[in-house]
Amino acid sequence: MASAISANKAELLAIANAVASEKMIDKSIVIEAMEEAIQKSARNRYGAENDIRAKLDPQTGDLTLWRVVEVVEEVEDYFKQVDLKQAGKLQDGAKIGDFIVDPLPPVDLGRIDAQSAKQVIFQKVRDAERERQFEEFKDRAGEIITGVIKSVEFGHVIVNLGRAEGVIRRDQQIPREAARVGERVRALITKVERNNRGPQIFLSRAAPDFMRKLFAQEVPEIYDGIIEIKAAARDPGSRAKIGVISHDSSIDPVGACVGMKGSRVQAVVQELQGEKIDIIPWSEDTATFVVNALQPATVARVVLDEEEGRIEVVVPDDQLSLAIGRRGQNVRLASQLTGHQIDIMTEEEASEKRSKEFAERSKMFEEELDVDETLSQLLVAEGFAMLEEVAYVERAELAAIEGFDEELAEELQSRAVEALERQEEAHRTARRELGVEDDLATMPHLSEAMLVTLGKAGIKTLDDLADLATDELIAKKREAPRRRNNADGPPMRRPQREQDKGGVLGDYGLSEEQGNEIIMAARAHWFEDEEPAPAPTEEPDNQEAADADSTQ
16 A cells, blocks of 8 residues: 555556455545545645645546645744735735645655555545445345354354354354354344444344245245235244235135245245244134144133233143143243233143132122122122122123022122222221321322232332332233143143232233323322422612601
8 A cells, every 4th residue: 555655646546446346435435535645644744734635636646735825914823824925926816814725746755654644545445344334234134144154253153244244143043053164154134233343233043033034035925925924933943933824815824835845844944954833824813823823732712811911721631731842832932923921721720720719709709798608609600700890780780690689789789889898998907007108099090909019018108109110010920831841751830930020019900001190190299399489579779768768
């Protein structure tokens, strides 16, 4: 590059063209870098205080060097100013305030100046190359790209993408997949970030979207939009599930994805290192989709709990291990695919659960309503589970139960209201014993039972409640699905584990809107405490004060 500074004009243009072509950047950027380098070197030779400019003609290669000076009446800076007499020698008709050009002879740069100029050009070209790389890749997130493995550093794979480099982080690789330097690899571009060292291009081979894009490449119907992959879940390197739907009733989505003799799906499986893929017909009906997602297991019954976002699936005893899968893999993938937490249980367990719930509810009605066992069981059999349902249901609905009449329905509702009032009073007493202030009882949507829960969590004042975020108050507690796993023997039940601590009132089913309303109501007193500044009082002038005194 030293020769680039002292070269003749033909060589300067040739070098500019070569660098622009090699780095795939605009030639004008290289020309600008050369001009900046020459200007810096010229200032070193003529003095850094000078305002020196250089211009390299991109067509002819002619180099022009000059300094800019201001015409002043009295010179204070001899490097950047000239008087009117001296200005007349440089430019005819110059007047005070003009900026004129003082031509300079070309400089013969020494080795040190040339080295400095080379660094300026390299830095400028490098910055332009990084910007070009970022512009090229910034909008390509979600695309599959092919590159060559350059190196493996601390488990992260560096991939040469031709005009840039990408990285497949350790957690985005397929487990047990060997990465060998020089091998070609396909991956999904997940994110592109600007960085001082150039664009950071993050790649993934473990993301579900990578599998989606592979199917789009292998299945023309997906590429054309006739078949859509509605959901996908992966356990990278082991097993995956995709939910597909066809927008053309004459085309079977599962068959199209499998292909003739499995050719299409096998191409994807080979790219994913033998990952088994279950292709499942997608359905808008949640229960149907859950049944399909748990394939190859057979499902006997599905019970949806929309409020909790959970689904109970009942399977025959001989299907339990198959439904749960090795290390819970099948039910875990089905849960990810459907977006619901799935609990698996056998017919026997479901029967035991129903019997237990029936007995508990019957016992509760028997004690709280002071009725006999037959009547309490009849209420449960009709679908009543809580006192609130009995107290506030339409009376005609209660009276319509076989063996009931209007008088009995009225009496039951009266007893239910009294029972609820007793419970509320008991909770109120417990709340006060915990030291929860009465101010909290004025907050919207909070029952006395909720206030007891808050007190047990140490939230006893409005400030305690106001300091909480909405999620800390109402986030629901989530548990891992129950599962069985024993590769060499009969399935064994593992206890449910709490995955997410959840909010203090997470068990009460409050909505986010209600949670926000509670928090904002608790914070209202913060703003009431801020007293407005008193309005300034006007002081009477001295004359008015004197007049007042004289009057007195």
